[in-house]
Amino acid sequence: MNDVIIIGGGPAGSAMGSFLSRAGISNIILEGAVHPRPHVGESMVTSSTRIFDELGFLETMEKEGFVRKYGAAWHKPDGREFGIRFEEFPQPGIFQPYTYHVDRGKFDLFLIKHAEKLGSKVYQGVQVKQVLFDENNRACGVRASIGGQEIDLPAKMVVDASGRQTILGRQLGIKRMDPIFNQYAVHAWFEGLNRGIEESWDYIHIYFLPLERGWAWQIPITDEITSVGIVAEREVFRTANKDLEGYFNYYVQSNPALAKAMAPATRINEWKTEGDYSYIMDSFVGDGWLMVGDAARFVDPIFSSGVSIALYSAKFASERIAQGFAQNNLSKEFLKPYEEKLRSGVSVWYEFIRLYYRLLPLFTHFIQSKKYRVEVLRLLQGEVFDRGEVDVLDAMRKYIEVVEKNENHLLRSALADIPIDDVIAQGQA
Amino acid sequence: MTTQSILAEYIEKELAKGRKSHIDYEEDLLSEGIIDSLGILQLVAFIEDKFGIQIEDEDVVLENFQSISALTSYLETRKAN
Numbered sequence: 001m002n003d004v005i006i007i008g009g010g011p012a013g014s015a016m017g018s019f020l021s022r023a024g025i026s027n028i029i030l031e032g033a034v035h036p037r038p039h040v041g042e043s044m045v046t047s048s049t050r051i052f053d054e055l056g057f058l059e060t061m062e063k064e065g066f067v068r069k070y071g072a073a074w075h076k077p078d079g080r081e082f083g084i085r086f087e088e089f090p091q092p093g094i095f096q097p098y099t100y101h102v103d104r105g106k107f108d109l110f111l112i113k114h115a116e117k118l119g120s121k122v123y124q125g126v127q128v129k130q131v132l133f134d135e136n137n138r139a140c141g142v143r144a145s146i147g148g149q150e151i152d153l154p155a156k157m158v159v160d161a162s163g164r165q166t167i168l169g170r171q172l173g174i175k176r177m178d179p180i181f182n183q184y185a186v187h188a189w190f191e192g193l194n195r196g197i198e199e200s201w202d203y204i205h206i207y208f209l210p211l212e213r214g215w216a217w218q219i220p221i222t223d224e225i226t227s228v229g230i231v232a233e234r235e236v237f238r239t240a241n242k243d244l245e246g247y248f249n250y251y252v253q254s255n256p257a258l259a260k261a262m263a264p265a266t267r268i269n270e271w272k273t274e275g276d277y278s279y280i281m282d283s284f285v286g287d288g289w290l291m292v293g294d295a296a297r298f299v300d301p302i303f304s305s306g307v308s309i310a311l312y313s314a315k316f317a318s319e320r321i322a323q324g325f326a327q328n329n330l331s332k333e334f335l336k337p338y339e340e341k342l343r344s345g346v347s348v349w350y351e352f353i354r355l356y357y358r359l360l361p362l363f364t365h366f367i368q369s370k371k372y373r374v375e376v377l378r379l380l381q382g383e384v385f386d387r388g389e390v391d392v393l394d395a396m397r398k399y400i401e402v403v404e405k406n407e408n409h410l411l412r413s414a415l416a417d418i419p420i421d422d423v424i425a426q427g428q429a
Numbered sequence: 430m431t432t433q434s435i436l437a438e439y440i441e442k443e444l445a446k447g448r449k450s451h452i453d454y455e456e457d458l459l460s461e462g463i464i465d466s467l468g469i470l471q472l473v474a475f476i477e478d479k480f481g482i483q484i485e486d487e488d489v490v491l492e493n494f495q496s497i498s499a500l501t502s503y504l505e506t507r508k509a510n
Contacts, residue, residue, distance in 0.1 A: 080467060364467065368474050399486055408490040410459070414466040 002028055004321065005142050005155040006120075007128045007168075009035070012293025012310035013161030014111040014120075018055045019318035021119030025325055028153070030144055031124045032165075035112055036105030040187060040274055042227050043069060043204045043219045043304040046086050046099040047382030051311040053093070057114050064110060066100040067220045072380065073200050074364075075207045075257040082364055083200060089377035101204070101219050101227075131158050131168050131289060139288035157288055157321060157330050160295040161314070164274075168291060169281045178278035180354065181300050183213060184237035185274045186248050187229030189221060190265040204304060207258040209251050211236055212416055213357055215302060216251065216258055225268065228252075231302075234275070244271040278350075284342060285335035292317050296342060299350045308382040309349070313342050316385075341385065348384040348393070355396040362403070362414050366396060432480070432501050439475055440497070444468040454497040469494060482507045 004020055006013045009031030020027045052058040073083035087097035116122045127145040132152060134140040141154040160168040169175040195201035195218075205218035214232040221227050230251045240247030248271070252262050277300060284296040293310030320338040324330040356363050366372045375392035384390075403409045430438075433454055441452055444464045458464050464472065472494075473484050482504060493503040 076467070078467070362466070362470065365470050365473075368470070402486040403489075406487055406490060408492070409487070410469055410489050410491060410494055411466050 002026065002141075002153065002155040003325065004028070004157045004159060005030065005153060006159045006161050007131075007142060008032070008161035008163055008165070008295070009112045009115075009122060009124065010039070010108055010161065010163050010293065010310065011111055011307050012163070012295070012314050013159070014108070014115040015051065015055065015311045015314035016159055016161055016292055016318055017112075017115035017120030017122075018057075018118045019315055020321065021115070022055075023318060023322040025322060026119070026121075028121045028123065028155075029112065029115060030126045030128050030142070030153075031112065031122065032127045032162075034124045035109035036103075037108075038269075038272070039104035039108060040185070040229070040272065041301065041306045042104055042221060043101050043217070044099045045304050045308045045380065045382035046091060046094060048099060048308045048311055049094045049096060050091075051315060054315070055114065055118075057111065060110050060114065061100060064106065066102050066107070067202055067222065068098040069101050069202060069204060070098045071200065071203045073203045073205050075205060075255060077208055077210050077255050079256050081257065082367055083203065084367065084377055084380065086377075086381060089374055089381060091381060091383065101202075101221060103221050103225075128162070128167055130171055131160070137287065139286065157290075157324070159317065159321075160289065160291040161293055161310075163294040164298060166279070166281070166295055168289065169279075169295065172286075174282040176280055176282065178280070181213065181278040182234045183231050183277045183300065184234055185229045185231045185277075186237070186240070186244050186271060187217075187227060187274075188248075188267050188271050189225050189227055189269045190262070191224050191226075191268050193218070193226040193228070193265040194261045194263065195220065195226065196261065205261070206302065207255040208360065209254050211251075211254075213300075214251070216255065218258070218261060226265070228262065228265075231300075237273075237275075244273070283332075284339040286332045288330050290317055290321075290335050290338060297346050299346060300353050302353060302356070303349065303380060305349050305382065305384075309342075309346060312345065312385060316341050345385040348379070348390055351393050352379050352384075352390075355393060355400070358400060358416050359396060360414075360416050362399075362411055365399070366392065371395075432504060433497055435479065436476075436497050436500060439479075440464065440472070443475070444471060452497065454501075456497070457495055458497070459491065459495060476504065480504065480508075 003025045004027040006016050006029045009029045013029050017027050017029045071085040075081050129143045131139050132141045139158040143152050166175055207216040211232055217229045219227040230248055253259050278298055280297045284291045292313040317338050324334055366376050372392050403411050437452055
């Protein structure tokens with residue numbers, strides 16, 4: 001009998017395998033694709049470095065020459081720009097003032113190889129069809145498809161790291177789409193893009209589009225290749241009507257700085273789209289199972305939070321699983337503290353993202369404010385798992401309140417129309 | 430330099446950016462389109478930095494920001510407190 005079966009060999013699954021092997025728990029990673037395969041989510045936050053270091057993977061990140069990401073810059077449609085550098089806010093346990101942009105094909109391949117080296121049994125090209133449950137409704141394995149054959153693999157514990165496929169969430173019918181954010185991304189890789197001045201050429205660049213909740217990313221993948229994506233609400237995306245190129249170019253032109261960056265650029269791969277953006281599962285744990293990374297929750301990726309959430313959720317979940325094996329208890333109740341920890345961390349991201357969209361373009365007030373700048377940096381750098389320290393979210397809320405309540409306030413018209421009360425937590429989704 | 434001339438210089442150079450080379454102290458900054466909402470944020474940051482006066486969020490209203498002289502009298506009351 002296998003101790004743990006992990007569905008999916010992306011960052012969450014590979015980190016999970018690595019942590020479990022380290023804790024002496026045998027595990028199998030079943031990956032549906034064969035690495036390297038393309039994947040969106042190419043930029044990271046600095047908190048990821050701590051996990052790479054802990055897993056002995058940081059050396060690989062350095063050796064493989066991934067582009068170093070030293071900061072972030074925002075571009076308004078009117079041409080104004082503001083930015084941050086990570087070195088302004090040093091983080092405990094992190095000894096480099098940068099994170100990375102990655103080709104996810106390569107990155108995910110190296111990470112799954114690392115998991116294998118640490119002891120995970122890795123099978124690629126194996127599609128998990130469903131999670132199996134015993135008569136007590138306890139997860140007891142998975143049904144997988146290998147070379148056209150379906151086989152059942154038993155396990156004491158099943159980890160869903162299937163990413164946006166959300167295998168278990170869909171099987172159990174517990175996936176809830178976000179009531180506010182329903183965006184689509186259209187993206188591709190380009191060569192010859194004008195990345196601007198040297199100080200910020202390796203930053204992530206976020207371009208605001210003259211659309212609510214609409215933005216574009218510019219992420220350097222190698223010295224020559226840059227990933228660019230346009231994110232917009234579904235109703236806007238629908239206007240593309242299969243003409244992805246025309247749609248993409250139209251919105252590139254809507255921000256002068258983006259238009260300038262893209263002017264000399266040539267597309268080098270196929271257009272890709274991602275849809276049905278944000279969601280959350282009613283539960284992240286159950287008897288004999290739990291979910292990590294995007295399989296549990298997905299939030300708007302504007303702050304590059306995805307890989308960090310995947311890595312930290314794998315860490316926290318693996319710690320709980322190890323305790324569970326030691327105490328012979330893998331019940332829902334026992335696994336619950338992991339869910340609470342992940343929920344509270346991701347909800348900080350989610351709240352931050354909502355307030356950010358609501359405040360736009362007044363968000364600059366917080367980035368420029370002496371009082372809050374460091375707090376904003378802390379969030380942008382992925383320190384979200386310590387809820388007690390996020391005063392800035394309250395400050396953002398209060399600020400919105402002040403501006404909103406005062407009819408004569410000069411900034412009132414600048415607020416966007418985004419609900420900021422926690423509709424999901426109240427179960428109104 | 431007086432408070433008024435410091436403000437006028439900053440607004441002319443940094444916010445109006447050539448759209449307007451000379452701004453009267455009584456001139457309406459907002460309806461004339463000399464500054465927009467982001468300009469206001471920049472102006473607030475500038476004042477806090479330059480004069481060491483904290484501008485409360487709720488004070489960012491028309492009567493305080495309509496003109497350079499309105500802004501100056503608002504800053505005088507802030508200084509007095």
